[in-house]
Amino acid sequence: MKYIMIMAGLLFTSCYNNSGHQHDGNDNHLGDKISEETPRVHYTSWTPKTELFVEFPALIVGEESRFAAHFTIINKHKPITKGTVTVILIQGNKGIRQTENAPASSGIFLPVLTPIKAGTYPLQFVLNTDEYSDSITIPNIQVFASLEEAQNTLGSEKEDGSGITFLKEQAWKMQFQTEKIRRKQVYETISTSGRWQVSPNNTQKIIANANGKVNYSKSNMVIGQTITKGESIMVISSSGFTTNNANSNLEVAKLEYQQAKAEYERKKDLFKDKIVPKSEFEIIEQNYLVKKTQYETLSKGYSPSGYSASTKNIYAPISGYLQSVNVANGSFVTEGSELFTISTSNVNILEILAGQEDVSKLNNIKIISYKNNGNQWQSLPISQFSILSIDNAIAVDKPNVSVFVQVNANGNGNGNVPQGSFAEVSLSIGDGMEGIVIPRTALMEDYGTYSVIVQLSGESFERRNVITGKIAGSEVEIVDGLHEGEVIVTEGAYQVKMASMSGQAPAHGHAH
Structure with missing residues (x-):
């Protein structure tokens, strides 16, 4: 009853042919050691994990039959190199069996059975390796009462020779796969x-929160560098901007703002009178607003003696990598300037x-x-x-x-x-x-x-x-x-x- 339950859970596909070649553990054909008069059979069976290709002389009561069982792991199509194989000829609630504790050569096990009763029986192969176990049953294997019966039943059937022969040993040594x-x-x-692309939600541009000089607090500020959330990336310091650069930058910004404002006021009236086209006026208006913002930003915190001293740390708001760096180490930035961009690696x-x-x-x-x-x-x-x-x-x-x-x-x-x-x-x-x-x-x-x-x-x-x-x-x-x-x-x-x-x-x- 034990063997019947094992069979019930099997899914298999079997191919039958009545000729084949036998192998021993040395370099010889098993056909050289058994009667050339004994017909030979071979079967192929597939499970989701394993391919079994087995060759053996027809089973005859009282005669020893050696199996050449080729076991291939379906994934990557490689031979079983370690493990045990038990072959069982199931006869009702009983059976005869033999276990091979290791392959005779890579992928090939050579168990031997001597049938004791004629009839048709399931033939089961149980494979156990360190990685997995599998069980393959080939149904309706005939055990003949005599050599003469085997010859009469199988002897006249021949291979047509139209197939392509490609040995398991060849397939095992190369990149090979079946499906x-x-x-x-x-x-x-x-x-x-x-x-x-990276989702816009996974990218952040970091802007300056003060006017001042940029100092990198993270070494090797190169694009692609890994960034951890919360680490200090840059420091913006307004200390030391007392004359020259600060005053010059403010004066330039003020002059550009005044020029942009004058042009805006002049073109505004012309636009109302439909003398200046809308597209031209929109460009002038946008330029005026930009110059106004730049001037107002530079004016914050400025006095005749320079900017009020302050130090602002710029921290990474997310983890990811540097997608871009927009300011050089030591350069002057104004509040609102884009410093760098961080992007996550989740593309x-x-x-x-x-x-x-x-x-x-x-x-x-x-x-x-x-x-x-x-x-x-x-x-x-x-x-x-x-x-x-x-x-x-x-x-x-x-x-x-x-x-x-x-x-x-x-x-x-x-x-x-x-x-x-x-x-x-x-x-x-x-x-x-x-x-x-x-x-x-x-x-x-x-x-x-x-x-x-x-x-x-x-x-x-x-x-x-x-x-x-x-x-x-x-x-x-x-x-x-x-x-x-x-x-x-x-x-x-x-x-x-x-x-x-x-x-x-x-x-x-x-x-x-």
Whole structure:
């Protein structure tokens, strides 16, 4: 009953073939050590964590069968190098089993079973490693009463030889990855670009709170330097401004203010009489107000002996980094002058550019995909972004519509993206329809024809032409050529293709 409960929780996909190659722990083919008359079988099974490719002689009552069980970790497609494997031939509430406490060679375990009763039984493999455990069951494994029965049942079936042989040892030594084909929602897409920005709420400009000389209190005041909230950045001191500079600055400001005021008063009457156009008068009025403010600011705290002595510390109101520094160390500033700007490192506003023809679709964005700082596609569902605004204004120097999107902190993964940097963007819009979708890395192109590598079993592959549909970020729709549940190569496909063009299959006696 124990074994039945284990099986009930399994999800698996198995591929069957009745020929294969056996291996021992040295560099030899197991077929050299067992009767060439015994038919051989191999199976491939996938779980979310593990791929099992196992080869063994047909199971015959009273005959020892050695399994060559290749275990691959699905993530990164690497072999199991440490761990134990128990193989169990389940017969009702009982069974025969053997445990291998370590692989004979990287990724390959060699357990042995000797069946005692003919029939059809589940064959279970239980894997235990330091990182995880897994259990794989292959159903309906036949145990034959005799060699003759096995030969009559299996002996006449042959491989057609049309597949591409690519050994596990080859795949394990390179960057290789497989993935089971799935169905998901496929949307209409818009391919465009965007620019990362810091939210205006995460940027602060710091202004002078007094007239005086600026002294840096923080060393190495360079753009990009880390700033901590509350630390002193600058000191403004009015001490020592008794003559010359202070008086000269005030006199210049007073003269410029008087000139601007005189021109403003003169043009004000002409504007009322509609002699001076409004645009010209507004410029004159703005200049007058600026000069007035500058003069009044310099006048504060000034006496014939100079400015009243005072020292003002300038503290950082937020943590972040220096985005800009607007005054030099030792320079004179007036109250209200911009000193520096601090910005947080949370670059979470993406300005997306879209064509005029797509304006009506922009309120129905379901997924935003973009290339992150590592040049990898990252997709955000609608729960991880919000559209702040859509700027529909079009001009000669602004032919595109701007969509401002705020990316949620738990989904951006782009904290190291520099402010103002550009990104490739793909927008998925509309309601979508279910279809087959695969990673774009799985596609191979030859003169406009696309193909993928399909894994038929552990070491057997085929190249298959496909017809592509919509492209969204790192994924592409397959309109024809693939079926849900098949396994494809998503990384390393070209190496498998080259193996098919080499003119000969790799030797089966690969080292273990």
